[in-house]
Amino acid sequence: MADLRVILCGLGPIGQGIARLVLETHGLRVVGAADVSPDVAGRDLGSVLGLPKKLRLKVASDPKRLLGRARADLAVVATTSSLRSVKPLIEDLLGGRLHVVTTCEELASPTPSHAAAFRELDRLARKKKVSLLATGVNPGFAMDVLALMQTAPCSRVDRIRVTRVVDVATRRLPLQRKVGAGLTISQFRRALSDGAVRHVGLLQSAHMIAGGLGWRLDRIDETVEPAIAPRDLDTDHLRIPAGAVAGIKQCLRAYRGGELAISLDLQIYVGAEHPRDHVLVDGEPAIDLTIAGGVAGDAATAAMIVNAIPKLLAARPGAVTMRDLPLIHLLNPQEVKAARARSQGPPRR
Secondary structure, eight states, rough: OOOEEEEEEOOSHHHHHHHHHHHHHEEEEEEEEOOTTTTTTBHHHOOOOTOSOOOOBBBOOOOOOHHHOOOOOOEEEEEEEEEHHHHHHHHHHHHHTOOOEEOOGGGOOOGGGGGHHHHHHHHHHHHTOEEEEESSTHHHTTTTHHHHHHHTTTTTEEEEEEEEEEGGGOOOOOHHHHHTOOOOOHHHHHHHHHSSSOOOOOOHHHHHHHHHOOOOOEEEEEEEEEEEOSSOOOOSSSSEEEEEEEEOOOOOHHHHHEEEEHHHHHHEEEOOOSSSEHHHHEEEEEEEEEEOOOOOEEEEEEHHHHOOOOOOOHEEEEEEOOOGGGOOOOOOHHHHHHHHHHHSSOOOO
């Protein structure tokens, strides 16, 4: 059985991590890559990824050009958090009968503001008999799927509380910028009003948890506050003076029947102490799980994308979420080939 043929859309830091893992994974083969950045487009993919030799695969500037040239089965889209921005590209890929897995946070689970767009993509994917999934470490695992998994031995669940603490000091520069590291308080407030500073995904995580448990939420409150540097802080990219913004503290509270049902707390800033992922299920029995150090975001996102591929190919056609799929685990190459055979038959000519 031939390898699963993959095209890569988006080669920023996360996209490059995904690309390297796809190249290393038996049963997967990269047949095309695209990125709009002039610093990347036109170069050999091996050169972009810093590999010791060229791959003889030129990065296109427009993913649409790959649809006519690359005989692909699946596309990985790692471009933006915005569903509105990425929707046209995903429509083109689904229209070309490609399965799609994406890091777009706003597509991780349908929310009231994005329900119509989710339904449109679902209809298109079902029409073309392919599947669409958005996943990653958060949303997609640490603050939603992991919590849902902990309810398996429970006979009753009253509340779920998830806390994720991330020291962003060693993470990529775009993420440090996304949480406002290095800004003054006034700059942070302006960036927050413009939507330039915040984590995208807590709302999707809350709806994924509620949907999995059959809970109807009647109110959701979300707040974002700056984490202030107590002293001068340095990263590989930034110097943050004492009193400046080191990152964010973002909280979501979801209520059902007037009672608090879901608490999500994300603390992601330079110098955060005791990084961890903590899930507390208040129920029968109570479940208290802590991952010391937390799940490493960048590497984990790439792994989530790749490890989800066999389950996506075996899924029903349409837009699916992580809670719709069977248990995701370390990729099994034989499972990739079996899923590919079931979903599309022999390679297209």
